[in-house]
Amino acid sequence: xxxxxxxxxxxxxTATIKYYLREGLxxxxxxxxxxxxxxxxxxxxxxxxxxxxxxxxxxxVARAREVLAxxxxxxxxxxxxxxxxxxxxxxxxxxxxxDDPATVDAAREVxxxxxxxxxxxxxxxxxxxPEHHSLVASVATLIRLGYACDAxxxxxxxxxxxxxxxxxxxxxxxxPTAVEKIEAAVVYxxxxxxxxxxxxxxxxxxxxxxRYGVG
Amino acid sequence: xxxxxxxxxxxxxTATIKYYLREGLxxxxxxxxxxxxxxxxxxxxxxxxxxxxxxxxxxxVARAREVLAxxxxxxxxxxxxxxxxxxxxxxxxxxxxxDDPATVDAAREVxxxxxxxxxxxxxxxxxxxPEHHSLVASVATLIRLGYACDAxxxxxxxxxxxxxxxxxxxxxxxxPTAVEKIEAAVVYxxxxxxxxxxxxxxxxxxxxxxRYGVG
Numbered sequence: 001x002x003x004x005x006x007x008x009x010x011x012x013x014t015a016t017i018k019y020y021l022r023e024g025l026x027x028x029x030x031x032x033x034x035x036x037x038x039x040x041x042x043x044x045x046x047x048x049x050x051x052x053x054x055x056x057x058x059x060x061v062a063r064a065r066e067v068l069a070x071x072x073x074x075x076x077x078x079x080x081x082x083x084x085x086x087x088x089x090x091x092x093x094x095x096x097x098x099d100d101p102a103t104v105d106a107a108r109e110v111x112x113x114x115x116x117x118x119x120x121x122x123x124x125x126x127x128x129x130p131e132h133h134s135l136v137a138s139v140a141t142l143i144r145l146g147y148a149c150d151a152x153x154x155x156x157x158x159x160x161x162x163x164x165x166x167x168x169x170x171x172x173x174x175x176p177t178a179v180e181k182i183e184a185a186v187v188y189x190x191x192x193x194x195x196x197x198x199x200x201x202x203x204x205x206x207x208x209x210x211r212y213g214v215g
Numbered sequence: 216x217x218x219x220x221x222x223x224x225x226x227x228x229t230a231t232i233k234y235y236l237r238e239g240l241x242x243x244x245x246x247x248x249x250x251x252x253x254x255x256x257x258x259x260x261x262x263x264x265x266x267x268x269x270x271x272x273x274x275x276v277a278r279a280r281e282v283l284a285x286x287x288x289x290x291x292x293x294x295x296x297x298x299x300x301x302x303x304x305x306x307x308x309x310x311x312x313x314d315d316p317a318t319v320d321a322a323r324e325v326x327x328x329x330x331x332x333x334x335x336x337x338x339x340x341x342x343x344x345p346e347h348h349s350l351v352a353s354v355a356t357l358i359r360l361g362y363a364c365d366a367x368x369x370x371x372x373x374x375x376x377x378x379x380x381x382x383x384x385x386x387x388x389x390x391p392t393a394v395e396k397i398e399a400a401v402v403y404x405x406x407x408x409x410x411x412x413x414x415x416x417x418x419x420x421x422x423x424x425x426r427y428g429v430g
Contacts, residue, residue, distance in 0.1 A: 010361075011359065044361075048360045048361050051360055052360055052362075055356070055360075056356055077427065077428060077429075078423065078428075079420070079423040079424050079427050079428060079429055082420070082423050083420055083423070086416055086419070086420070114417075119418070119421035129417065129420065131413050131416040131417045132413075132417065134409070134413045135410060135413035135414065135417065138410045138413060139410060141270070141271055141406065142406050142410075145263045145266055145267055145270075145271075145402075145406075146225075146259075147263070147267075147402060147403075147406065149406075149410075153386070154410070154414070156382050157379070157382065157407065157410065157411055157414055158414045160375055160378055160379050160382070160411075161411060161414035161417075161418040162418045162422070163375055164372070164375050164415050165415055165418035165419045165421070166422055167372065167375070168419060168422075169419070169422050169423070169426060171368070185419070187360075188362075189416070189419070191353065191356065191357050191360075191364075192357075192372065193412055194349070194353045195350065195353045195354065195364075195369070195372065196372055196375075196376060196415075197408055198346050198347075198349045198350035198353060199350065199369070199372055199373045199376035200376040200380055200408075200411075201301060201346040201404070202329075202334065202344070202347065202350065202376075203334070203373070203376040203377045203379070204297070204301070204380040204383060204384070204404070205294070205297070205298055205301070205344065205346070206334035206377075206380070207380040207381055207383075207384050208293065208294040208297050208298070208384070209294050211384060212292065212293035212297075213292055213293075213294060214292075214294055
């Protein structure tokens with residue numbers, strides 16, 4: 001398809017598509033004449049991913065380029081590529097604390113939690129993963145504010161998180177290639193996180209009505 | 216306790232506490248002399264809530280005042296107070312769309328979802344709740360970007376959200392008074408949302424390792 005059709009099918013203006021091409025977020029189309037290039041469904045798919053990252057994930061262009069590079073890096077396995085793509089995504093966590101007592105406590109509780117869960121990736125990712133840092137920082141904030149937050153409290157949440165992750169990967173099975181799987185994983189992570197939090201808050205309203213009555 | 220002790224026990228500077236007092240985020244202490252006031256455990260607890268809202272929830276001071284007013288409003292039931300407090304919390308959603316086709320589709324899918332779930336609160340909150348708007352806007356974004364997002368896809372996530380909400384409310388049972396219940400609900404919502412998303416991403420790494428191998 002030509003640029004105009006790519007724009008129409010994606011709902012993204014030609015000016016924006018040209019900007020993404022210049023920034024290396026989209027691979028160039030196949031030249032068919034001095035002034036025209038041909039684009040395919042892969043461009044359309046990639047364009048959706050770029051929009052999800054930038055519009056919804058509010059990922060800066062340079063960061064989006066890192067995510068895409070991780071998606072495309074065929075030198076490593078699927079888990080490594082997913083991990084690299086995810087590690088470039090923004091997260092809601094807090095600034096990682098210093099080695100204050102709350103952070104030390106939080107790190108110990110998180111370690112104990114991961115051990116009890118027996119998550120296979122946990123040992124490998126451990127201190128390298130930005131998610132791990134993020135989790136420790138969030139737990140440390142709770143502890144610092146005087147709220148109980150130990151492995152016992154976290155365990156049932158982690159078990160639910162495990163089921164949610166399984167749901168995500170179930171959905172990925174439908175995508176045939178590694179690139180498509182990783183793209184879909186990134187998109188669903190970015191787009192379904194706000195959906196999940198909205199659903200949880202609505203569920204809280206419902207649970208409240210159930211327990212304490214309406215009004 | 217005196218201001219100095221309140222500061223020490225909460226880890227919040229006296230200058231900041233005085234600022235919160237001026238802004239009406241904390242009720243004044245009991246005057247014991249011309250220059251001294253006495254604070255109690257209720258002040259300490261409220262101070263933690265204020266810190267959670269402002270530091271972690273990044274709630275502006277004026278919004279924090281609204282949340283606290285809702286927490287303290289004894290004229291309405293627990294569910295109404297919870298709902299009012301939650302509605303003043305920030306949410307990760309997107310700007311509510313116009314009545315474009317994607318938003319119309321999204322509203323229909325969300326309605327169908329809530330009907331299938333049979334959430335009791337759902338009918339009452341429906342169009343009034345900011346969470347409902349937020350959910351419709353997020354789903355509309357997915358649809359607009361060309362990703363499938365219907366009631367079938369959302370249902371298992373909603374069921375997990377239901378379990379997560381039940382966990383939150385389980386934890387609330389330990390708090391004796393209505394005010395403490397609502398305070399705890401707000402704090403755990405603000406503080407546990409980033410924890411949950413971190414856990415989900417770590418669970419994804421684990422699930423990926425399980426399905427596709429490490430590396």
